[in-house]
Every structure is written in structure tokens, then in C-alpha cells.
Amino acid sequence: MTRRLLRLLLMLTCVSALVALTPLGAQAQGEVTITVGARGTLLARGVAATVPVEITCGPMQVDFTDAHAELQQAVRHQIAHGFGFNPEQPIVCDGTPHPSTFTVQADTSGPPFRKGDAVVEVFVRVGNEAFCCPTGRTGFQLIKLN
Numbered sequence: 001m002t003r004r005l006l007r008l009l010l011m012l013t014c015v016s017a018l019v020a021l022t023p024l025g026a027q028a029q030g031e032v033t034i035t036v037g038a039r040g041t042l043l044a045r046g047v048a049a050t051v052p053v054e055i056t057c058g059p060m061q062v063d064f065t066d067a068h069a070e071l072q073q074a075v076r077h078q079i080a081h082g083f084g085f086n087p088e089q090p091i092v093c094d095g096t097p098h099p100s101t102f103t104v105q106a107d108t109s110g111p112p113f114r115k116g117d118a119v120v121e122v123f124v125r126v127g128n129e130a131f132c133c134p135t136g137r138t139g140f141q142l143i144k145l146n
Helices: 002-021 024-028
Strands: 032-036 039-043 048-057 064-075 078-085 098-106 116-127 132-137 141-145
Touching: 032 116, 048 064, 048 078, 048 116, 048 132, 064 098
Parallel strands: 032 132, 039 141
Antiparallel strands: 032 048, 039 048, 048 098, 064 078, 064 116, 078 098, 116 132, 116 141
16 A cells, blocks of 8 residues: 555656646747737728738747638628738747738639728737647637728
């Protein structure tokens, strides 16, 4: 009985030590926070629109990103929609917010974007060889296109 208790205590001590020695940076890198700006800008008479964002992620080296924005807007009796991939500025993960912009092209099978309210959803995933993949998603949010 004493041997079992000693083994159990030894195992719990090892697990506790492993948890305690996990780098704090690895624990802080778990998510990406995205804040969408209140106003976007129409380009080329609605063929595209810009979506301003601020991206915040814990300190880490960023070797790759997967990011996109989806924009939808009611135009007459149709839905204008489109996607923009990877923001114009590189994503920096240092724990502070960094401004960036997605350019979203309207799908040619529907109407162009117009001035007024629209909804946008932004997704960002970052990573490197050692740590994959903190992510963030805004869910659909209201944005005004000018």
C-alpha cells in the first residue's frame, strides 16, 4: 500500500512540475482578438470595399497566416457579397493591437456594394513551426460603407 501511495505521489509531483515548467508564452498565445472598424470604404464604384481591423495576438513569431473577411450587404432585392484574403499589412503578434485592412471584392455574380450598412465577418489564424495555430473570429458585425 505504501509503495502505491509513493508512486502516486511521485507521478503527481512530475505532472505538477511539467505544468509549472510550461513556458508562459505558450499559454498566452492561445487566441487572436479582432476588432472591426465602424466604417469601410467603397472602391471603384462598389466593385470592392475596404474593411479596417485591429488584430491582437500574444507574443510569438508569425511564419504563416490564414486570414479572410466576408462582406455581405442587401442591395435592392439581392445580396452583394464577397471575400478578401490576407490583410494588406503583415500580422504582428506582440500582445498589442495592430491596424490592418482587408480589401473585399464583390462577387461578379451579384450586385456591387453600395453606400450604407453591411455585415462583415473576419477570421485570422497565425502560426509557426513550434506553435500552431492561435485563431480568432469576429462573427458577423455591422459596418457602414462610405
